Amino acid sequence: xxxxxxxxxxxxxxxxxxxxxxxxxxxxxxxxxxxxxxxxxxxxxxxxxxxxxxxxxxxxxxxxxxxxxxxxxxxxxxxxxxxxxxxxxxxxxxxxxxxxxxxxxxxxxxxxxxxxxxxxxxxxxxxxxxxxxxxxxxxxxxxxxxxxxxxxxxxxxxxxxxxxxxxxxxxxxxxxxxxxxxxxxxxxxxxxxxxxxxxxxxxxxxxxxxxxxxxxxxxxxxxxxxxxxxxxxxxxxxxxxxxxxxxxxxxxxxxxxxxxxxxxxxxxxxxxxxxxxxxxxxxxxxxxxxxxxxxxxxxxxxxxxxxxxxxxxxxxxxxxxx
Amino acid sequence: xxxxxxxxxxxxxxxxxxxxxxxxxxxxxxxxxxxxxxxxxxxxxxxxxxxxxxxxxxxxxxxxxxxxxxxxxxxxxxxxxxxxxxxxxxxxxxxxxxxxxxxxxxxxxxxxxxxxxxxxxxxxxxxxxxxxxxxxxxxxxxxxxxxxxxxxxxxxxxxxxxxxxxxxxxxxxxxxxxxxxxxxxxxxxxxxxxxxxxxxxxxxxxxxxxxxxxxxxxxxxxxxxxxxxxxxxxxxxxxxxxxxxxxxxxxxxxxxxxxxxxxxxxxxxxxxxxxxxxxxxxxxxxxxxxxxxxxxxxxxxxxxxxxxxxxxxxxxxxxxxxxxxxxxxxxxxxxxxxxxxxxxxxxxxxxxxxxxxxxxxxxxxxxxxxxxxxxxxxxxxxxxxxxxxxxxxxxxxxxxxxxxxxxxxxxxxxxxx
Numbered sequence: 001x002x003x004x005x006x007x008x009x010x011x012x013x014x015x016x017x018x019x020x021x022x023x024x025x026x027x028x029x030x031x032x033x034x035x036x037x038x039x040x041x042x043x044x045x046x047x048x049x050x051x052x053x054x055x056x057x058x059x060x061x062x063x064x065x066x067x068x069x070x071x072x073x074x075x076x077x078x079x080x081x082x083x084x085x086x087x088x089x090x091x092x093x094x095x096x097x098x099x100x101x102x103x104x105x106x107x108x109x110x111x112x113x114x115x116x117x118x119x120x121x122x123x124x125x126x127x128x129x130x131x132x133x134x135x136x137x138x139x140x141x142x143x144x145x146x147x148x149x150x151x152x153x154x155x156x157x158x159x160x161x162x163x164x165x166x167x168x169x170x171x172x173x174x175x176x177x178x179x180x181x182x183x184x185x186x187x188x189x190x191x192x193x194x195x196x197x198x199x200x201x202x203x204x205x206x207x208x209x210x211x212x213x214x215x216x217x218x219x220x221x222x223x224x225x226x227x228x229x230x231x232x233x234x235x236x237x238x239x240x241x242x243x244x245x246x247x248x249x250x251x252x253x254x255x256x257x258x259x260x261x262x263x264x265x266x267x268x269x270x271x272x273x274x275x276x277x278x279x280x281x282x283x284x285x286x287x288x289x290x291x292x293x294x295x296x297x298x299x300x301x302x303x304x305x306x307x308x309x310x311x312x313x314x315x316x317x318x319x320x321x322x
Numbered sequence: 323x324x325x326x327x328x329x330x331x332x333x334x335x336x337x338x339x340x341x342x343x344x345x346x347x348x349x350x351x352x353x354x355x356x357x358x359x360x361x362x363x364x365x366x367x368x369x370x371x372x373x374x375x376x377x378x379x380x381x382x383x384x385x386x387x388x389x390x391x392x393x394x395x396x397x398x399x400x401x402x403x404x405x406x407x408x409x410x411x412x413x414x415x416x417x418x419x420x421x422x423x424x425x426x427x428x429x430x431x432x433x434x435x436x437x438x439x440x441x442x443x444x445x446x447x448x449x450x451x452x453x454x455x456x457x458x459x460x461x462x463x464x465x466x467x468x469x470x471x472x473x474x475x476x477x478x479x480x481x482x483x484x485x486x487x488x489x490x491x492x493x494x495x496x497x498x499x500x501x502x503x504x505x506x507x508x509x510x511x512x513x514x515x516x517x518x519x520x521x522x523x524x525x526x527x528x529x530x531x532x533x534x535x536x537x538x539x540x541x542x543x544x545x546x547x548x549x550x551x552x553x554x555x556x557x558x559x560x561x562x563x564x565x566x567x568x569x570x571x572x573x574x575x576x577x578x579x580x581x582x583x584x585x586x587x588x589x590x591x592x593x594x595x596x597x598x599x600x601x602x603x604x605x606x607x608x609x610x611x612x613x614x615x616x617x618x619x620x621x622x623x624x625x626x627x628x629x630x631x632x633x634x635x636x637x638x639x640x641x642x643x644x645x646x647x648x649x650x651x652x653x654x655x656x657x658x659x660x661x662x663x664x665x666x667x668x669x670x671x672x673x674x675x676x677x678x679x680x681x682x683x684x685x686x687x688x689x690x691x692x693x694x695x696x697x698x699x700x701x702x703x704x705x706x707x708x709x710x711x712x713x714x715x716x717x718x719x720x721x722x723x724x725x726x727x728x729x730x731x732x733x734x735x736x737x738x739x
């Protein structure tokens with residue numbers, strides 16, 4: 001990377017940084033400034049109040065997105081990027097297939113391609129090697145320093161099957177299935193090992209007797225930055241709701257469609273009750289798509305190795321809003 | 323003078339068209355003449371995109387560009403009438419020529435009878451169509467059944483019951499029957515199709531009926547309207563097209579080919595509809611398959627029957643919002659509104675991300691409704707039963723709302739003036 005960006009050897013860090021959730025916690029100390037690209041942490045990260053407090057501690061926050069998001073309220077600068085239909089480039093799917101995306105229309109107003117913004121910033125920072133003329137230049141740069149994708153050229157992406165990485169050279173066929181016949185272990189066999197069950201960091205108790213699970217809906221993507229702009233999708237699910245079991249609802253005097261207040265040790269949210277047997281007694285479910293929704297409640301406790309936050313499980317209490 | 327009902331052979335004398343076009347280039351020559359003579363403002367045709375499997379609709383206004391679009395493609399699965407309604411007819415004055423398959427022609431009639439397109443501003447040149455192949459399946463079929471790299475194929479055609487490919491270093495044909503037995507071949511709606519010669523168009527063109535040494539070199543033309551006859555006469559007068567009376571023996575052979583294709587269509591209908599079961603079994607099957615629906619509305623968006631500004635499926639009073647699996651009412655509304663007029667164009671199935679056999683379900687209902695009520699969609703300008711059923715009530719309701727737009731009022735059905 002140092003060579004590609006015309007930097008002196010040793011100028012890029014040779015140590016791993018911290019994960020996204022840890023970065024939020026480190027806002028202010030030692031992290032002073034942050035550049036957020038296409039992300040809305042105030043809605044999508046656990047413990048929204050914590051995220052808001054953390055962003056307030058930053059000296060400088062830049063957010064680059066295609067729409068104004070809740071997180072933009074905390075930014076010093078918001079840079080307008082372009083959406084999929086407004087730019088050329090590639091998408092890589094979960095099956096490692098790299099597909100082209102082609103520009104159909106110009107972006108609105110002063111919006112710029114993501115690579116244009118990054119290239120301009122890099123030049124301001126005195127870096128070399130950012131004189132891209134097109135998305136293809138960026139891709140060629142990237143595959144030059146990414147051995148796994150080196151053989152995935154724009155020409156090969158013209159075919160509908162395209163190419164799956166790993167694809168080491170331009171005549172490598174690509175790898176549609178990663179593990180065939182044997183695993184990448186010395187004896188070719190997968191290694192199985194047991195794990196002790198570890199309970200969640202926070203479980204339901206007398207004070208917070210419900211377990212709140214979180215998830216997604218097919219009608220929205222992440223924090224609805226894009227999907228809520230779509231009339232059809234907005235109409236399907238315009239606002240947040242919480243599922244609660246029929247028995248629990250009866251006990252608490254909550255009826256279908258009632259306003260309810262849900263609180264955890266970190267915050268609270270007011271939403272609409274959906275009384276259903278789709279969730280078990282003492283379990284509740286909310287989706288992660290809505291601002292000041294379930295992530296006001298969730299717990300930023302981290303998994304020990306992956307550092308994945310415990311988004312799917314926290315203890316809450318619930319009452320009817322009168 | 324050419325007249326409606328004439329059966330002709332036609333070919334072009336235009337050197338540039340001869341180079342690229344198939345079967346004597348009659349269709350391309352007619353379009354070139356129509357643009358040059360200002361009879362039409364634009365021609366909508368399908369042409370090859372990035373490769374043989376990519377069919378792209380293009381609107382041609384310069385007669386010089388028309389020759390580039392010549393040649394047939396079987397891996398295109400587009401339907402043109404809805405494209406014109408949605409994107410090309412804003413000013414309501416443009417005269418457009420369109421090369422159509424049977425399903426396109428039927429789609430034009432369905433939109434026109436609902437006053438969504440004006441056929442007076444459209445000239446259709448129909449081409450015989452034995453069916454089309456989905457591009458993804460075509461590539462897989464050529465790799466698996468032909469053992470040929472699909473990227474190396476530069477031409478494909480369906481002739482004498484075979485799907486034939488030409489590639490670097492040879493050509494190979496396999497019978498469509500054999501391909502379809504193995505799950506390849508034409509789209510399922512094409513297999514069931516019985517609109518092989520689109521006589522609703524102004525001209526119906528093809529290679530069936532061209533015999534002897536002329537086979538493959540000139541086009542058979544059935545003149546289906548006065549408009550079509552005028553177009554032929556103009557092009558002949560201009561010297562771009564030559565015609566001759568069709569050989570009676572050729573006419574006979576054309577009839578036999580068409581008859582064989584129709585029989586095959588019947589065979590597939592029997593096969594597909596029987597597999598759906600009957601009565602409650604069929605309903606169960608439809609309910610189970612459609613439960614995969616993710617409510618993307620693509621089937622409605624692409625359907626040549628649907629045109630409502632506000633679709634009833636979007637009214638939460640009928641189909642509850644935010645529910646997955648989608649309430650079956652969503653599909654019932656589609657069946658109730660469309661099935662009597664379904665032309666089996668296959669678009670709803672082609673675009674479905676959940677791979678629901680939508681066209682099969684709709685078509686299976688259309689044939690039953692046709693048996694019961696005798697309404698035949700896609701060929702005549704008669705409106706379907708549905709449009710008469712509630713007319714009195716609808717008119718009364720509309721009178722109350724003060725608007726004549728039936729479908730803009732579905733969300734506020736009881737608002738009074």
